[in-house]
Amino acid sequence: MFVALLVVAALAAPMIAPADPIRQSLRGRLSAPTLSGADGRAHLLGTDHLGRDVLSRVIYGARVSLLVGFAAVIVGGLVGATLGLVAGFRGGWTDSMIMTLADAQLAFPFILLAIGIIAVLGPSFPTLIVVIGLSGWVTYARVLRSQVLVLRSREFVDAIHALGGSVARVITRHVLPNVLSSLVVIATLELARAIVLEATLSFLGLGVQPPTPSWGGMVHEGREYLDSAWWISTAPGIVLMLTSIVVSRTGDWLRDLLDPTLRGE
Amino acid sequence: MPMRGLLPFLASRLIRAAIALWLVSTVVFVVMRLSGDPVPLLLPPDAPQSEFARVRAELGLDRPLPVQYVVFLGNVLRGDFGQSIHFRQSAFRVVLGYLPATFELGLAAFALALLVALPIGVVSAVKRNSAVDQATMALALVGQSAPTFFIGILLILIVSLNLGLLPTSGREGWHSLILPALTLGAFAMASIARLTRSSVLEVLRADYIRTARAKGVSDVVVVAKHTLKNAAVPIVTITGLQFGTLLGGAVVTETVFAWPGIGRLAIQSIYNRDYPVVQCTVFISAVLFIVINFCVDLLYGLLDPRVRSS
Numbered sequence: 001m002f003v004a005l006l007v008v009a010a011l012a013a014p015m016i017a018p019a020d021p022i023r024q025s026l027r028g029r030l031s032a033p034t035l036s037g038a039d040g041r042a043h044l045l046g047t048d049h050l051g052r053d054v055l056s057r058v059i060y061g062a063r064v065s066l067l068v069g070f071a072a073v074i075v076g077g078l079v080g081a082t083l084g085l086v087a088g089f090r091g092g093w094t095d096s097m098i099m100t101l102a103d104a105q106l107a108f109p110f111i112l113l114a115i116g117i118i119a120v121l122g123p124s125f126p127t128l129i130v131v132i133g134l135s136g137w138v139t140y141a142r143v144l145r146s147q148v149l150v151l152r153s154r155e156f157v158d159a160i161h162a163l164g165g166s167v168a169r170v171i172t173r174h175v176l177p178n179v180l181s182s183l184v185v186i187a188t189l190e191l192a193r194a195i196v197l198e199a200t201l202s203f204l205g206l207g208v209q210p211p212t213p214s215w216g217g218m219v220h221e222g223r224e225y226l227d228s229a230w231w232i233s234t235a236p237g238i239v240l241m242l243t244s245i246v247v248s249r250t251g252d253w254l255r256d257l258l259d260p261t262l263r264g265e
Numbered sequence: 266m267p268m269r270g271l272l273p274f275l276a277s278r279l280i281r282a283a284i285a286l287w288l289v290s291t292v293v294f295v296v297m298r299l300s301g302d303p304v305p306l307l308l309p310p311d312a313p314q315s316e317f318a319r320v321r322a323e324l325g326l327d328r329p330l331p332v333q334y335v336v337f338l339g340n341v342l343r344g345d346f347g348q349s350i351h352f353r354q355s356a357f358r359v360v361l362g363y364l365p366a367t368f369e370l371g372l373a374a375f376a377l378a379l380l381v382a383l384p385i386g387v388v389s390a391v392k393r394n395s396a397v398d399q400a401t402m403a404l405a406l407v408g409q410s411a412p413t414f415f416i417g418i419l420l421i422l423i424v425s426l427n428l429g430l431l432p433t434s435g436r437e438g439w440h441s442l443i444l445p446a447l448t449l450g451a452f453a454m455a456s457i458a459r460l461t462r463s464s465v466l467e468v469l470r471a472d473y474i475r476t477a478r479a480k481g482v483s484d485v486v487v488v489a490k491h492t493l494k495n496a497a498v499p500i501v502t503i504t505g506l507q508f509g510t511l512l513g514g515a516v517v518t519e520t521v522f523a524w525p526g527i528g529r530l531a532i533q534s535i536y537n538r539d540y541p542v543v544q545c546t547v548f549i550s551a552v553l554f555i556v557i558n559f560c561v562d563l564l565y566g567l568l569d570p571r572v573r574s575s
Contacts, residue, residue, distance in 0.1 A: 104285040111513045112531075113292065116547040119535040120296050196412045200517060203414045204532055219418060223521075226418070227426050234422065237415040244410045 002246045006062050020056065046231040048221060057213035058236050064214040065195050065243070068129055068207075072194040073187050075133025080140025081183075085171060087141065088148025095145075102138045110135040111200065118206045128207055132197050136190045143186065147179045181258035188251035196244050215240040278562050282555045289551040293544050294337050298330070346545035351534065356541035360527055360549055366436060367526030370518070371511050373442050374450035379504065382454045386461025390469065391488060401458065408455030413514050417448040417521035434523035441522075449518040453507035460503050464496035501564065512554050 046054050087098040114131045121127050151157050151174055160170055201207035202216030210217060215236040222232025304320050321327050324347075325336055340346070346356040385405075389398040408416075424444060425433040432441045465488070468474060477487050516528035523529065527546050534542040 100281075100284060101288070103281065104288045111516060112547050112550050113289075115516065115531060115535070116293065116543060117296055119543050120540070192410065196410075199412055200414060203412075204517065204520060206535070216412075216414070219415060223418065226422050230422055230426075233418050237412075237418060241407075241411045241415055244412065245407060248410045249406075 002242065003250065006066065006243060020053075046229065046235075048218075048225075048229070048232045054218075054231060054235050057218060058215070058239055061213045061215045061218060061236055062239075064208050064212060065198060065240070068125070068132065068198045069191050069195040071129040072132035072136070072198070073190050075129060076136035076190060076194075077140050077183070077187060079134065080137030081144050083137065084141035084144030085148060085175070088145040088152070089167060098141065099145075102141055105135075106138055111197070114197070114201065115204070115206060118201065123201075123206050123209055125208070128198065128201065132194050132201075135197065136193060139186050139190070140183065143179055143182045144175065147175055151175060151178075185251060185255045185258060188254055189248060192244050192247035192251060195240070195247065199240050274566050275563070278559055282559050285555050286552065289548065290338060290341050293548055294334055298333075341548065346548070347541040349534075349539055349542045351537045351539040351542070356539075356545040359542055360530065360545045363525060363527045363530045364549070366524060367512075367515055367519070367528060370442070370445055370449060370524055370526055371515060373446035374448075374511055374518075375453065375507075377446050378450035378454040378457055378507070382457035383461055383500075386458045387465055387488065387493070389458070389462045390465035391484070393466065398462075402462070405455040405458045408451045409459070411451070413448060413452065413517045414521055416451050417444070417518060420444050420448055421521070436525055445518050445522040445524050448521065449511055449514050452514065453504075453511060456507060457500065457504055461496065461500055464499050465493075468496050498565075512550055512557075 048054055048057070083098050087095040114135060117131055118127060151170070157170060157174070198207055199214070199216030199219075202214045203220045205217075205220065208214035208217055210221070218236040219233045219240075222229065222234075222236075225232055304317055304324070304326070308316060308320060318327075325333060328336075344357045348354065349356045349359045352359045385401050389401050392398055421433050421444065424430050431444050433444075435441050469487075474487060478484075515526060516531060518524065519526045519529035520532050527550065531543055531546040534540075534546070
């Protein structure tokens with residue numbers, strides 16, 4: 001429900017947002033949540049230090065969060081799936097190299113590396129999406145690899161080969177259907193992680209750059225005014241927190257529903 | 266023979282740690298090369314062309330890439346990351362100077378997480394499905410999925426600004442440590458509490474606990490004597506892993522609370538375009554992280570001989 005609401009809010013942002021999210025207003029600065037502000041408009045979540053409507057910015061922020069989140073999940077999923085399939089089918093040296101890389105990445109707090117990379121390349125949407133996406137490829141790769149390994153030992157795969165069937169056919173007809181539910185679960189959990197990571201990077205000033213509204217960036221901007229104008233930080237923060245909890249709970253729920261074997265990991 | 270199989274286990278973990286370190290340094294090198302020419306950052310914009318060439322030669326940037334890579338690896342091994350542009354001294358020394366504050370914060374967060382999470386986990390398991398259990402587990406769920414920086418902001422807003430109890434930032438005395446430690450430890454606290462609960466529940470279902478209960482041993486004794494000891498191994502492992510993850514969270518927490526550790530140093534150095542310090546911080550954090558994980562693995566191998574063979 002909440003996710004659907006967010007998606008709708010993100011898609012229809014220009015229609016539902018009560019005001020332009022980047023339009024500034026000197027007279028209407030730091031207004032508390034009100035129905036009739038100094039500029040004669042309603043600001044249900046108040047305005048920020050530049051007089052911008054917080055509610056509108058939160059709604060537009062959903063766009064950024066979901067866009068980066070979904071794109072990063074797609075990037076991570078494609079890279080992870082490809083590497084997992086390659087590792088599983090090729091085996092041997094290729095396999096152990098890919099899996100060592102996966103172990104090394106899991107053994108390292110990725111945010112540090114992300115910070116280093118973004119610091120040098122400069123923050124932009126593509127960099128952000130690629131960095132966040134690459135931070136999550138390992139789980140997909142593991143699932144696909146182990147599925148390939150399971151299937152490779154079965155006779156019918158040998159039979160397909162003997163009959164001249166291609167690897168692509170084995171992948172689309174036998175590997176993917178078997179792991180589809182696992183992939184859906186992983187992608188959901190990854191989405192929650194990607195959204196939080198984007199917000200964290202934006203909070204640190206390394207993600208989405210102002211004036212584009214993003215939840216993490218808004219929390220950062222409101223930090224200076226916590227004492228006098230608490231709503232600037234708390235409104236986007238609470239929406240972000242709810243999103244993260246709801247999406248990861250959905251992931252847990254899907255896991256219990258579709259794939260009991262993943263439980264307890 | 267408790268030590269049997271420990272050496273091969275140790276060796277394989279050492280090799281893994283070495284590979285991870287090599288990968289991190291290679292990524293640092295590649296990223297550094299992608300970042301373009303650092304020389305204009307070091308010289309005034311009106312410096313003569315000859316000066317540019319001299320500095321470039323001094324830094325070894327005129328040599329072919331593979332040579333630069335080897336030189337770089339050698340320098341990293343000696344702890345030489347170049348001069349900090351902002352502090353005008355060795356980047357390595359700068360980072361070392363900021364390290365104690367991060368250690369202090371990390372240890373405090375870790376201690377706090379353990380002190381709070383273990384009792385909560387045990388109580389939740391023993392009083393399963395009670396109001397206490399449900400409330401703490403709901404809170405743990407929030408702790409696990411809420412972004413660290415927002416937990417920090419909320420704590421500042423409620424505890425410091427509204428209640429006026431603790432300072433909002435800085436590092437002066439023990440009470441400036443509480444909120445950052447709580448923020449940084451929140452995720453670990455939630456995970457350890459949930460894990461403790463499930464481990465204790467699992468042990469409580471075991472046959473020998475039923476036997477003990479049937480013999481008339483009281484609940485307190487059952488939990489204290491039998492359950493905790495058997496639930497300890499998974500708790501120790503996850504706890505150790507959490508300690509490593511704390512390092513990553515330190516970047517965010519230190520920024521929120523203006524805590525003078527290496528995480529905040531890294532972010533400030535990015536703003537200052539002080540790349541030698543950024544690289545050195547990333548590298549040193551990686552080393553710390555890998556060393557800690559190595560120790561945890563070792564501890565685990567000692568506690569539970571079964572893992573050595575896997």
